[in-house]
Amino acid sequence: MDTALDRAVRVFRERGYHATSIGDLTAAMRLATGSVYKAFRDKHAVFLAAFERYTALRQEQTRSAAARGANGREQIRNVLLSYVEHSQGIEGRRGCLVVGSAVELSAHDAMVAARVNAQLATNENFIAGLIRDGQADGSIPRHVAADDTARLMLCITQGMRVVGKARLPLDGERLVGVAMKLLA
Amino acid sequence: MDTALDRAVRVFRERGYHATSIGDLTAAMRLATGSVYKAFRDKHAVFLAAFERYTALRQEQTRSAAARGANGREQIRNVLLSYVEHSQGIEGRRGCLVVGSAVELSAHDAMVAARVNAQLATNENFIAGLIRDGQADGSIPRHVAADDTARLMLCITQGMRVVGKARLPLDGERLVGVAMKLLA
DNA sequence: CATAATAGGGAATGGACGTTTCCGAATAAA
DNA sequence: TTTATTCGGAAACGTCCATTCCCTATTATG
Numbered sequence: 001m002d003t004a005l006d007r008a009v010r011v012f013r014e015r016g017y018h019a020t021s022i023g024d025l026t027a028a029m030r031l032a033t034g035s036v037y038k039a040f041r042d043k044h045a046v047f048l049a050a051f052e053r054y055t056a057l058r059q060e061q062t063r064s065a066a067a068r069g070a071n072g073r074e075q076i077r078n079v080l081l082s083y084v085e086h087s088q089g090i091e092g093r094r095g096c097l098v099v100g101s102a103v104e105l106s107a108h109d110a111m112v113a114a115r116v117n118a119q120l121a122t123n124e125n126f127i128a129g130l131i132r133d134g135q136a137d138g139s140i141p142r143h144v145a146a147d148d149t150a151r152l153m154l155c156i157t158q159g160m161r162v163v164g165k166a167r168l169p170l171d172g173e174r175l176v177g178v179a180m181k182l183l184a
Numbered sequence: 185m186d187t188a189l190d191r192a193v194r195v196f197r198e199r200g201y202h203a204t205s206i207g208d209l210t211a212a213m214r215l216a217t218g219s220v221y222k223a224f225r226d227k228h229a230v231f232l233a234a235f236e237r238y239t240a241l242r243q244e245q246t247r248s249a250a251a252r253g254a255n256g257r258e259q260i261r262n263v264l265l266s267y268v269e270h271s272q273g274i275e276g277r278r279g280c281l282v283v284g285s286a287v288e289l290s291a292h293d294a295m296v297a298a299r300v301n302a303q304l305a306t307n308e309n310f311i312a313g314l315i316r317d318g319q320a321d322g323s324i325p326r327h328v329a330a331d332d333t334a335r336l337m338l339c340i341t342q343g344m345r346v347v348g349k350a351r352l353p354l355d356g357e358r359l360v361g362v363a364m365k366l367l368a
Numbered sequence: 369c370a371t372a373a374t375a376g377g378g379a380a381t382g383g384a385c386g387t388t389t390c391c392g393a394a395t396a397a398a
Numbered sequence: 399t400t401t402a403t404t405c406g407g408a409a410a411c412g413t414c415c416a417t418t419c420c421c422t423a424t425t426a427t428g
Contacts, residue, residue: 014291015291015292016200016202016287016288018200018202018203018288019202019288019292093291095287095291099287099346100287100288102346102347102349102350103200103279103283103284103287103288103346103349104200104203104284104287104288106349106350106351107198107199107277107279107349108199108203113350113351116350117350117351117352120347120350120352121352145358145362148355148358148359148361148362149362151347151352151354151359152340152359152362152363154343154347155339155340155343155344155346155347155359156336156339156340156343157343158342158343158346158347159338159339159340159341159342159343159344159346160339160343161346162283162286162287162339162342162343162345162346163286163304163335163338163339163342165286165287165290165291166286166290166297166300166301166304167290167297167301168301168304168305168335170335171332174329174332175332175335175336175339177332178329178332178333178336178366179336179366181365181366181368182362182363182365182366184365184368
């Protein structure tokens with residue numbers, strides 16, 4: 001079942017919500033129409049479940065990227081690099097389900113909007129925490145405004161998903177090198 | 185006709201492409217179904233025309249914001265501030281047609297993808313030009329990497345549209361204040 | 369071994385959508 | 399005044415989609 005959901009995630013990321021038909025979904029999940037409707041109330045419920053699964057996976061990936069850094073500064077650097085990687089190539093073309101949901105659904109779907117907001121807030125708070133960690137361990141100057149910088153970095157990460165979806169190449173080292181000036 | 189197109193722009197921005205029916209379109213444009221199909225080949229052609237109109241308008245707004253700056257640095261500051269303004273409130277909730285197209289269509293629609301890419305490249309080149317202007321007039325240090333910084337700023341602006349669509353508040357002064365460190 | 373219960377598959381259905389076509393009105397030409 | 403032409407409006411059509419219903423296996427149970 002979870003592997004079927006993973007396939008659903010992929011389709012929704014590639015096509016978005018409205019352009020994904022139940023037919024696309026059943027083909028990808030290798031389930032018959034009836035089976036999908038036995039497991040989920042409707043298409044919207046499938047999407048919500050896919051969204052949850054996607055964010056859980058991404059959160060784990062981001063946190064494990066951060067964990068590879070020795071101090072706050074390096075952890076943020078790794079998080080940003082990880083975002084560049086995921087925004088590029090085939091993974092980048094698939095796109096981010098959070099960005100896709102924000103753009104396509106959040107204006108007219110309160111349930112999705114709430115989850116998008118929660119996920120963005122989580123991401124931002126995670127970055128803000130890393131900044132404060134860096135200030136505590138001495139790798140980031142005290143005068144850096146943690147919350148403002150975190151919000152700007154949130155914009156950077158979400159923007160990378162947009163730019164990556166449009167297939168503009170992103171050079172991780174150079175881009176993150178510039179972005180790290182925000183921690184000066 | 186152009187005023188009808190403006191209304192089409194608004195609907196597409198709010199609902200996206202797939203969630204906008206011909207009915208939505210005719211209601212917004214105050215045109216009957218037949219009239220729309222007399223003026224445009226199909227829904228896709230309406231969208232393309234709306235896209236052109238939107239980008240023309242936005243480009244004008246961005247350039248006039250830049251023109252209000254006395255040097256390269258101030259021009260970039262004004263461009264970023266203008267993006268924050270447009271990403272907020274009711275305008276932000278309506279969303280950006282470029283971002284929406286990139287996310288919803290660009291993977292499966294070559295025509296839209298080309299125009300999205302062109303628009304992103306234009307935006308990025310405009311910023312890169314402003315950086316070089318600033319380096320020429322002395323308001324931006326020579327060691328700033330114009331192209332890399334411009335690409336990161338492109339990510340920032342596109343990311344602001346995503347975050348704004350999700351209704352997170354953006355404080356222009358604080359956000360842009362932090363972003364200007366990229367020109368240090 | 370027989371039977372009940374459950375999960376999955378696939379055909380049927382009702383509705384909505386994009387598109388086409390036809391009709392009437394208004395305007396210009398004769 | 400009459401004819402021709404253009405333009406907008408609305409009904410009609412065929413397709414596709416989300417959802418439901420029913421049937422068939424398979425498993426658990428007595």
